[in-house]
Amino acid sequence: MTQPQEHLVVIGNGMAGCRAVEELIARDPARYRVTIFGAEPHVNYNRIMLSPVLAGEKTFEQIVINDAAWYADNGIELVSGDPVRAIDRAARTVTARSGRTVGYDRLLIATGSDPFIIPVPGKDLPGVISFRDMADVDHMLAAADAGGDAVVIGGGLLGLEAAHGLTLRGMKVTVIHLMPTLMERQLDEAAGWLLKQALEARGQTILTEAHTAGIVGDGRVEGVALKDGTVIPASLVVMAVGIRPSVALARDAGLAIGRGIKVDDHMVTSDPAILAVGECVEHDGNVYGLVAPLWDMCRALADGLVGRHSGYRGSVTSTKLKVAGLDVFSAGDFSGGDGAEDIVLRDASRGVYKRVVVRGDKVVGAVLYGDTTDGGWYFDLLKRGEDVAPIRDMLIFGQSFASGGGAADPKAAVAALSDTAEICGCNGVTKGQVVGCIAKGAHSLDAVRTTCKASASCGSCTGLVETLLALTLGDEVQAGPKTMCKCTSFGHDDVRREIVAQGMRSIPEVMQKLHWSTPDGCSSCRPALNYYLLCALPGDYKDDQQSRFVNERMHANIQKDGTYSVVPRMWGGLTSPRELRAIADVVEKFDAPMVKVTGGQRLDIFGIKKEDLPAVWADLNAAGMVSGHAYGKSLRTVKTCVGSEWCRFGTQDSTGLGVKIERMTWGSWMPHKFKIAVSGCPRNCAEATIKDFGVVCVDSGYELHVGGNGGIKVRATDFLCKVATEAEAMHHCAAFIQLYREQARYLERTAPWIERVGVAYIRERIADDAEGRDALAERFLFSQRFMQDDPWAARAGGEEREQHAPMAVFTPLDNVREMA
Amino acid sequence: MTGEWLDIGWVDEIPVRGSRTVQVTGGDDIALFRTGEGKVFALLDRCPHKHGRLSQGIVHGGAVACPLHNWRISLTTGEALGGDKGCTPVIPVKITGGRVLICRTGALQAAA
Ligand SMILES: Cc1cc2nc3c(=O)[nH]c(=O)nc-3n(C[C@H](O)[C@H](O)[C@H](O)COP(=O)(O)OP(=O)(O)OC[C@H]3O[C@@H](n4cnc5c(N)ncnc54)[C@H](O)[C@@H]3O)c2cc1C
Numbered sequence: 001m002t003q004p005q006e007h008l009v010v011i012g013n014g015m016a017g018c019r020a021v022e023e024l025i026a027r028d029p030a031r032y033r034v035t036i037f038g039a040e041p042h043v044n045y046n047r048i049m050l051s052p053v054l055a056g057e058k059t060f061e062q063i064v065i066n067d068a069a070w071y072a073d074n075g076i077e078l079v080s081g082d083p084v085r086a087i088d089r090a091a092r093t094v095t096a097r098s099g100r101t102v103g104y105d106r107l108l109i110a111t112g113s114d115p116f117i118i119p120v121p122g123k124d125l126p127g128v129i130s131f132r133d134m135a136d137v138d139h140m141l142a143a144a145d146a147g148g149d150a151v152v153i154g155g156g157l158l159g160l161e162a163a164h165g166l167t168l169r170g171m172k173v174t175v176i177h178l179m180p181t182l183m184e185r186q187l188d189e190a191a192g193w194l195l196k197q198a199l200e201a202r203g204q205t206i207l208t209e210a211h212t213a214g215i216v217g218d219g220r221v222e223g224v225a226l227k228d229g230t231v232i233p234a235s236l237v238v239m240a241v242g243i244r245p246s247v248a249l250a251r252d253a254g255l256a257i258g259r260g261i262k263v264d265d266h267m268v269t270s271d272p273a274i275l276a277v278g279e280c281v282e283h284d285g286n287v288y289g290l291v292a293p294l295w296d297m298c299r300a301l302a303d304g305l306v307g308r309h310s311g312y313r314g315s316v317t318s319t320k321l322k323v324a325g326l327d328v329f330s331a332g333d334f335s336g337g338d339g340a341e342d343i344v345l346r347d348a349s350r351g352v353y354k355r356v357v358v359r360g361d362k363v364v365g366a367v368l369y370g371d372t373t374d375g376g377w378y379f380d381l382l383k384r385g386e387d388v389a390p391i392r393d394m395l396i397f398g399q400s401f402a403s404g405g406g407a408a409d410p411k412a413a414v415a416a417l418s419d420t421a422e423i424c425g426c427n428g429v430t431k432g433q434v435v436g437c438i439a440k441g442a443h444s445l446d447a448v449r450t451t452c453k454a455s456a457s458c459g460s461c462t463g464l465v466e467t468l469l470a471l472t473l474g475d476e477v478q479a480g481p482k483t484m485c486k487c488t489s490f491g492h493d494d495v496r497r498e499i500v501a502q503g504m505r506s507i508p509e510v511m512q513k514l515h516w517s518t519p520d521g522c523s524s525c526r527p528a529l530n531y532y533l534l535c536a537l538p539g540d541y542k543d544d545q546q547s548r549f550v551n552e553r554m555h556a557n558i559q560k561d562g563t564y565s566v567v568p569r570m571w572g573g574l575t576s577p578r579e580l581r582a583i584a585d586v587v588e589k590f591d592a593p594m595v596k597v598t599g600g601q602r603l604d605i606f607g608i609k610k611e612d613l614p615a616v617w618a619d620l621n622a623a624g625m626v627s628g629h630a631y632g633k634s635l636r637t638v639k640t641c642v643g644s645e646w647c648r649f650g651t652q653d654s655t656g657l658g659v660k661i662e663r664m665t666w667g668s669w670m671p672h673k674f675k676i677a678v679s680g681c682p683r684n685c686a687e688a689t690i691k692d693f694g695v696v697c698v699d700s701g702y703e704l705h706v707g708g709n710g711g712i713k714v715r716a717t718d719f720l721c722k723v724a725t726e727a728e729a730m731h732h733c734a735a736f737i738q739l740y741r742e743q744a745r746y747l748e749r750t751a752p753w754i755e756r757v758g759v760a761y762i763r764e765r766i767a768d769d770a771e772g773r774d775a776l777a778e779r780f781l782f783s784q785r786f787m788q789d790d791p792w793a794a795r796a797g798g799e800e801r802e803q804h805a806p807m808a809v810f811t812p813l814d815n816v817r818e819m820a
Numbered sequence: 821m822t823g824e825w826l827d828i829g830w831v832d833e834i835p836v837r838g839s840r841t842v843q844v845t846g847g848d849d850i851a852l853f854r855t856g857e858g859k860v861f862a863l864l865d866r867c868p869h870k871h872g873r874l875s876q877g878i879v880h881g882g883a884v885a886c887p888l889h890n891w892r893i894s895l896t897t898g899e900a901l902g903g904d905k906g907c908t909p910v911i912p913v914k915i916t917g918g919r920v921l922i923c924r925t926g927a928l929q930a931a932a
């Protein structure tokens with residue numbers, strides 16, 4: 001009664017191919033005779049353990065899944081080191097490189113993926129490898145033995161594992177990553193930033209937003225060249241930029257291919273005799289690059305092979321980074337959007353970041369860094385689609401806390417704390433002390449912060465302090481200080497202070513250390529943080545374009561119809577035939593519908609299209625004109641009158657001084673727009689007394705005025721002091737601007753700022769304190785060394801060209817015709 | 821450009837937390853946005869309030885803040901968030917092999 005066995009041929013001796021055979025044997029060992037072809041000269045091993053082999057934590061023998069005996073015991077013929085080259089569907093045979101041809105009744109394709117090699121010059125040089133199989137690991141080990149520098153291209157999971165292994169093997173490793181943050185597909189920006197910090201602390205160099213231009217070397221690899229011209233020396237280059245389903249064989253055989261080999265719910269391809277499984281397949285539009293989905297696929301496949309039909313329904317994946325000591329977990333969709341709410345927990349001192357995304361009371365995504373113990377729990381909630389409404393408040397604290405019943409009401413939990421319980425770790429303040437200081441009259445968060453210092457440092461205990469306020473005062477709680485925006489419990493001043501005190505260097509770092517409650521802030525806090533960092537770290541901080549309002553990104557003013565207006569700088573309001581001609585030419589050439597003299601004595605060219613901006617700037621630059629920053633939270637203009645050179649009343653050269661002041665101050669970013677004027681006599685034709693900084697020249701010198709505003713709420717300046725020389729006037733101006741730059745809140749003009757801090761304070765700092773004034777002016781001039789750089793020139797030269805050009809053009813009418 | 825999906829270009833051509841446009845002959849542009857997490861969305865480049873160019877706004881979370889009056893528009897639904905009322909057409913997008921594709925019928929409907 002021995003039925004002739006059907007012959008199952010498997011192409012690919014990897015994770016999925018062998019697992020499918022294992023599942024099949026478990027169901028019905030007698031049903032099929034099995035032959036497995038493998039391109040690699042090995043038995044089946046655990047590919048995901050290649051990283052520990054590279055790192056020296058495991059040997060190859062330890063990662064073998066099925067040894068030779070397994071194949072023998074199950075009557076499986078293994079043809080290793082001999083890749084299949086062709087499938088003949090009509091004859092039902094496969095032919096390998098060696099020429100060996102075997103017939104099949106059922107064929108299973110499990111060819112996995114091919115590493116993606118970026119098509120740059122030098123990619124084929126010896127010493128450039130991918131990270132996919134044991135042969136690659138052998139290569140890396142040999143290179144590490146020879147010592148030297150390695151470059152890993154790609155800051156994803158695989159690239160970071162390669163980098164880690166090579167570092168442990170003693171190589172000096174640089175990771176080049178195209179995107180702004182590491183592992184951007186799995187991690188959000190905050191977690192990516194933490195990861196980068198940790199890797200750098202281990203001695204790796206991480207270059208983000210770095211574009212590989214080519215690989216250099218004579219006969220073998222010697223380095224990697226970046227688009228910005230840098231060359232990083234390397235004796236080994238590992239490309240780990242991605243994988244592509246290996247479909248060439250299936251495509252040549254005429255099977256339906258999408259991104260991968262198309263399969264149905266039973267892993268059957270477009271040919272009913274051929275199945276496919278693993279990374280090489282596309283199921284329901286998805287391809288997978290992790291092992292967990294393979295297991296689900298292999299179960300469905302084996303069921304199908306023995307005549308049961310369970311069916312595969314796709315998988316939700318999670319990722320855990322296993323680079324020693326770094327705990328990173330990510331699962332599901334954490335992109336937010338439609339009805340999704342983020343619950344974020346940042347614990348800066350422990351280096352922990354957690355983010356759970358909830359939509360319609362269900363967990364849809366999670367990112368954990370630093371403490372991943374609850375990863376499995378979140379993943380489980382996600383997969384089961386559990387209703388988390390009842391535990392929502394506790395969700396972010398993890399499983400043990402959320403299921404801890406008794407602590408269900410956070411208020412009750414705080415009420416239950418003993419008086420000696422520590423509330424503020426930074427300042428060592430106990431609950432008793434906080435309650436005591438509230439009882440003594442500190443009835444707001446701010447008051448508590450100033451009296452007993454609780455929540456005055458990192459702010460992570462702010463919630464606790466607020467709960468204590470509510471518990472102690474009941475409904476009397478006063479509104480806290482105005483926070484910067486809804487993303488944080490800190491006010492502007494706190495944020496600025498902490499940036500300087502803690503030496504913070506980037507927006508994600510601020511958001512992490514100050515416990516931001518949103519993943520990437522909002523349109524209020526991001527421009528403010530960008531400015532605060534720029535002000536704190538002149539020359540060092542890398543400006544974040546996407547955190548700037550459109551005008552500053554486009555270096556022109558957006559108008560209501562979406563066109564832009566362009567204002568070239570005219571120093572002190574002076575111009576020349578050459579400049580006027582250039583402006584006139586631009587107006588004609590670009591069909592600008594209007595030119596207008598602005599309130600600040602400049603010419604404003606209206607109606608320029610976004611795509612024309614670079615050409616407009618190039619023409620204006622060619623006539624020697626630079627950006628007027630009429631769009632910026634920055635120094636706008638220095639308005640002048642004609643002064644002593646022509647005016648019969650003029651006492652000093654107000655025009656000349658205005659030009660000098662503008663030359664000193666242009667280009668500087670500020671909390672808000674900033675205007676200056678210089679008038680030649682007390683008749684004040686330049687209206688210096690409604691400017692942020694005004695100079696009125698008098699016989700005996702220069703009267704300095706500050707804090708004027710001609711806007712919605714007109715405010716005349718306050719008199720600051722009188723000085724004798726032009727040099728002193730300029731020195732005071734620089735010092736005043738710097739004080740404003742360092743102390744005002746973002747979007748606070750000088751007028752409300754001065755009303756808030758009092759003009760006496762300004763006089764004290766600028767007029768009375770010579771030493772302090774010198775220091776301020778010096779800081780201003782130092783930062784100007786990096787600021788006085790015409791943004792138009794760079795753009796006209798092609799920088800960020802893409803911001804002006806559409807990515808593509810769609811001509812619907814043609815398409816309509818084409819469809820008809 | 822044939823087929824139901826129009827191939828626009830590489831995902832990397834859209835700055836993270838920024839946007840690019842697709843020019844539509846005879847109609848409003850389409851704005852393509854890329855969020856901090858690398859997801860890509862497309863909306864008609866026209867704010868439901870006073871037609872501001874959403875492509876020029878600040879992208880944060882899953883929304884964009886219009887550059888003209890700071891309405892927040894959801895990238896997934898095109899609806900104004902918060903207290904504001906109004907909706908911008910959404911054009912279906914998908915990413916295949918690193919390329920951004922937008923739905924042709926969606927684009928035609930939005931342009932109409
Ligand atoms: C270094 C590394 C670390 C990883 N870490 C993780 C991790 O931590 N977690 C995780 O989930 N996943 C991880 N992965 C991914 C995981 O290994 C893959 O998802 C899994 O191996 C895919 O299984 P597969 O069978 O489809 O492909 P593979 O395991 O790649 O098997 C395909 C096999 O087919 C062979 N083959 C190809 N063409 C032919 C042919 N024409 N003839 C004969 N044989 C052929 C190949 O040589 C290969 O042996 C890692 C991958 C690598 C490379």
Ligand code: SF4
Binds near residue numbers: 651
């Ligand atoms: S302010 Fe005095 S100097 Fe200047 S233009 Fe007027 S009158 Fe002449």
Ligand code: FES
Binds near residue numbers: 867871888
């Ligand atoms: S036009 Fe968009 S907010 Fe007004």
